[in-house]
Amino acid sequence: MKETLTSDNMNMAYHALAAVMMPFIAFAVNFFLKRGSKVSGWISTIAIAISAVISIIIFNHTFNTGTIHFSRTWFTIGATNVPVGILLNNLSVLMLVLVNLIALPVHIYSMAYMSHDKNYSRYFTYLSFFCFSMLGLVVVDNLALVYAFWELVGFASYLLIGFWYKKQSAVQANKKAFIMNRIGDVGLLIAILILFVQYHTFDIGTLFGKDGLVFHSVINAGSWIGPVTQLPQVWQYVACGGIMLAVAAKSAQFPLHTWLPDAMEGPTSVSALIHAATMVAAGIFLLGRVYPLFNVHELDALAVMGCFTAFMAASIALTQNDLKRVLAFSTISQLGFMVMAMGVGAYASSLFHLVTHAFFKCLLFLVAGVVIHEMQHIKDENGLDIDPQNMLYMGGLRKKLPLTFIAAVIGGLALIGLPLTSGYLSKDGILIQAFEWSDSKAGIFKIVPILTLITSWMTAFYVARLIFKVFFGKFRLLDVHPNIKFHVSDGGWNYKLPLVFLSICCLFPVFSLNPVLYEHAWVYKAFLPSNFLERQNIYHTIIPAGLNILSLVVIYWAYAVYIQERKLPIRQNNWLFDLSYNQWYFNNLYNAIFVKPVLALSNGLFVFDRKGIDGFIHALQNIVIWLGKLAANIDRYIIDGLLHLLAAIVKYIGNLVRSFQTGRVQYYLISMLAVIVAWFIFKTLI
Amino acid sequence: MIPLTHYLVLSAALFCIGLYVVLAKRNAIQILIGIELMLNAAILNLVAFGKHDKVNNGGQMFALFAIVLAAATTAVALAIVLNVYRRYKTIDPDKVDKLKDKN
Numbered sequence: 001m002k003e004t005l006t007s008d009n010m011n012m013a014y015h016a017l018a019a020v021m022m023p024f025i026a027f028a029v030n031f032f033l034k035r036g037s038k039v040s041g042w043i044s045t046i047a048i049a050i051s052a053v054i055s056i057i058i059f060n061h062t063f064n065t066g067t068i069h070f071s072r073t074w075f076t077i078g079a080t081n082v083p084v085g086i087l088l089n090n091l092s093v094l095m096l097v098l099v100n101l102i103a104l105p106v107h108i109y110s111m112a113y114m115s116h117d118k119n120y121s122r123y124f125t126y127l128s129f130f131c132f133s134m135l136g137l138v139v140v141d142n143l144a145l146v147y148a149f150w151e152l153v154g155f156a157s158y159l160l161i162g163f164w165y166k167k168q169s170a171v172q173a174n175k176k177a178f179i180m181n182r183i184g185d186v187g188l189l190i191a192i193l194i195l196f197v198q199y200h201t202f203d204i205g206t207l208f209g210k211d212g213l214v215f216h217s218v219i220n221a222g223s224w225i226g227p228v229t230q231l232p233q234v235w236q237y238v239a240c241g242g243i244m245l246a247v248a249a250k251s252a253q254f255p256l257h258t259w260l261p262d263a264m265e266g267p268t269s270v271s272a273l274i275h276a277a278t279m280v281a282a283g284i285f286l287l288g289r290v291y292p293l294f295n296v297h298e299l300d301a302l303a304v305m306g307c308f309t310a311f312m313a314a315s316i317a318l319t320q321n322d323l324k325r326v327l328a329f330s331t332i333s334q335l336g337f338m339v340m341a342m343g344v345g346a347y348a349s350s351l352f353h354l355v356t357h358a359f360f361k362c363l364l365f366l367v368a369g370v371v372i373h374e375m376q377h378i379k380d381e382n383g384l385d386i387d388p389q390n391m392l393y394m395g396g397l398r399k400k401l402p403l404t405f406i407a408a409v410i411g412g413l414a415l416i417g418l419p420l421t422s423g424y425l426s427k428d429g430i431l432i433q434a435f436e437w438s439d440s441k442a443g444i445f446k447i448v449p450i451l452t453l454i455t456s457w458m459t460a461f462y463v464a465r466l467i468f469k470v471f472f473g474k475f476r477l478l479d480v481h482p483n484i485k486f487h488v489s490d491g492g493w494n495y496k497l498p499l500v501f502l503s504i505c506c507l508f509p510v511f512s513l514n515p516v517l518y519e520h521a522w523v524y525k526a527f528l529p530s531n532f533l534e535r536q537n538i539y540h541t542i543i544p545a546g547l548n549i550l551s552l553v554v555i556y557w558a559y560a561v562y563i564q565e566r567k568l569p570i571r572q573n574n575w576l577f578d579l580s581y582n583q584w585y586f587n588n589l590y591n592a593i594f595v596k597p598v599l600a601l602s603n604g605l606f607v608f609d610r611k612g613i614d615g616f617i618h619a620l621q622n623i624v625i626w627l628g629k630l631a632a633n634i635d636r637y638i639i640d641g642l643l644h645l646l647a648a649i650v651k652y653i654g655n656l657v658r659s660f661q662t663g664r665v666q667y668y669l670i671s672m673l674a675v676i677v678a679w680f681i682f683k684t685l686i
Numbered sequence: 687m688i689p690l691t692h693y694l695v696l697s698a699a700l701f702c703i704g705l706y707v708v709l710a711k712r713n714a715i716q717i718l719i720g721i722e723l724m725l726n727a728a729i730l731n732l733v734a735f736g737k738h739d740k741v742n743n744g745g746q747m748f749a750l751f752a753i754v755l756a757a758a759t760t761a762v763a764l765a766i767v768l769n770v771y772r773r774y775k776t777i778d779p780d781k782v783d784k785l786k787d788k789n
Contacts, residue, residue: 664779666717666780669709670709673709
């Protein structure tokens with residue numbers, strides 16, 4: 001790969017470094033500020049704003065002009081240099097801008113949303129830390145650093161999801177997110193280590209760039225032959241599997257998706273950030289970085305995984321009543337689209353959808369935040385015992401929250417993918433390429449695009465359901481509590497500005513001047529050679545048309561069901577509804593398969609510890625005590641006894657001898673006589 | 687002629703009587719008499735054995751020495767007895783027990 005390091009490019013590298021470090025500085029400053037200080041909000045927001053401006057400068061300079069790679073040796077182990085550096089190519093520059101442009105409105109929004117929280121300062125500390133981790137992940141140039149920032153993102157999300165750490169459910173949720181992500185981290189680590197063994201480098205450019213090492217390695221006769229060394233073929237699959245696991249964990253793909261809905265326990269603005277451009281997008285970003293590694297079969301596996309995830313999550317979103325949970329499952333579903341797109345080879349479409357999705361999902365979460373905020377107000381003012389996120393209590397809010405309503409409609413239409421929105425451009429690209437891909441495959445693979453089509457219509461239904469339930473009809477809380485008073489509004493500029501900004505970003509002119517042809521979008525062009533963009537077949541016309549017409553029908557259907565209150569053609573409480581409402585029982589399944597056995601094992605180990613190990617220790621202890629007592633007794637009665645006996649003998653002899661010394665002359669004489677007689681007797685006998 | 691054995695038996699008897707007197711009597715003068723008896727038993731032995739040394743008369747010589755010594759020691763002993771009496775107002779040796787340590 002050609003690297004051009006002119007002074008201008010060096011400048012850009014330093015710019016990128018500055019863009020990454022701004023949130024870190026904010027984090028460091030906030031860390032030392034007084035708890036609850038209102039300054040911290042401004043510090044973080046200004047930092048991210050500066051970062052955003054810098055990233056736009058970098059973007060203007062670097063996008064579509066080539067690769068800037070700037071690297072220094074960080075440390076050396078043996079003969080291995082681990083570098084630290086910055087890699088700016090189209091992908092990373094795009095992500096850099098995207099993360100900042102999503103994070104900035106979320107910061108502004110958060111200043112209002114979190115203003116009544118006691119831990120205002122801690123919130124912005126975490127938020128800045130999170131932004132730093134994500135920006136770092138985007139620009140670093142080697143896999144070792146990718147792993148480091150990957151971990152930091154996971155840790156920051158752990159902090160943010162569990163921000164209200166006194167709430168039991170939040171603690172459970174962040175533990176769940178963390179553990180699920182650890183599983184993925186193990187996969188990523190294994191993949192990185194295998195790549196290092198195979199190619200002896202961590203550098204992303206050297207590995208995956210044009211003419212990189214990965215392109216020069218082939219799988220032949222059971223061996224994975226690279227330019228440097230060769231390994232058995234199985235390790236290539238293990239490496240890809242590890243990366244898929246990492247992607248599944250971070251981007252909430254089946255089978256590791258269950259943490260994302262639970263992550264809704266964090267503050268809503270955090271949800272908006274995590275779900276839009278940052279945390280969950282990291283998985284797709286990683287796929288984009290290591291894309292050349294995957295061979296055809298592995299891509300097929302990705303496509304199936306993404307497709308299944310998209311379908312499953314959309315079907316769950318149909319029946320959820322928690323406002324944020326619907327959006328969370330929608331995110332999982334859309335991420336499934338992206339993974340599927342990677343799998344079918346629609347690399348550019350996948351990244352394009354990542355970008356557009358970031359804006360409209362962020363918008364929808366912020367809308368949800370406004371609604372939840374107002375519901376919370378009503379709840380607090382009237383002292384009610386309701387869940388402010390439950391859509392069953394909402395309704396008719398479009399007149400109370402006009403701006404929020406408009407933003408929700410724009411975001412919703414973009415999510416459904418109707419024309420004139422950005423979502424239309426990116427989603428149709430994915431679908432068309434999915435169909436083209438399945439043409440070149442065996443018949444069974446037709447399921448993938450068809451399932452994706454069905455998922456799109458389900459998306460239309462649940463989005464329509466959400467908007468109708470929240471903004472149309474009558475305010476259903478009044479049915480339950482008829483006497484409550486409330487006055488709700490769109491909120492201050494902190495709320496309005498991000499909504500307006502993100503709404504504009506959801507419209508087509510931002511990405512393409514042609515509202516119906518996705519091929520004209522600039523993001524799309526940036527990742528593909530131009531000859532790839534020809535409209536090769538009929539799919540480019542019939543799929544968008546058919547999809548959107550049927551989507552409109554589905555929306556009307558939702559209108560009929562939820563506003564005109566006609567009956568659904570199917571009964572509501574059948575097993576399909578239960579399956580969807582209970583999230584395909586994945587939580588129960590995981591509980592049964594993993595949590596319960598682990599708990600049982602732990603309990604078993606606990607009992608073993610108590611009874612077995614402690615019992616053994618106690619037995620040992622008793623033996624030692626007994627031995628000690630024995631030793632004490634031996635000491636006291638035998639050793640001391642001997643000494644005492646000796647002393648007694650000596651005393652007795654002393655007393656005996658003393659009794660001779662009576663002071664009477666005649667006794668002395670008798671004694672002398674006795675001794676002499678005894679002596680003679682002794683002599684005579686022996 | 688009286689055989690030597692008779693002398694020796696008499697001498698042993700005398701010695702034992704003297705010894706008994708020395709050990710048993712409660713009067714220092716009587717103890718002195720006991721000592722004289724023992725000395726005389728010894729002298730009797732000397733004289734009896736001296737009968738067999740006609741050339742040098744060693745037994746007789748030793749007997750004379752012993753008699754002289756006995757007279758001298760008796761004089762000293764009497765002086766001690768007188769001093770003991772002066773100090774203790776008694777010559778019973780059982781009551782003169784200041785030789786031993788105080789306890």
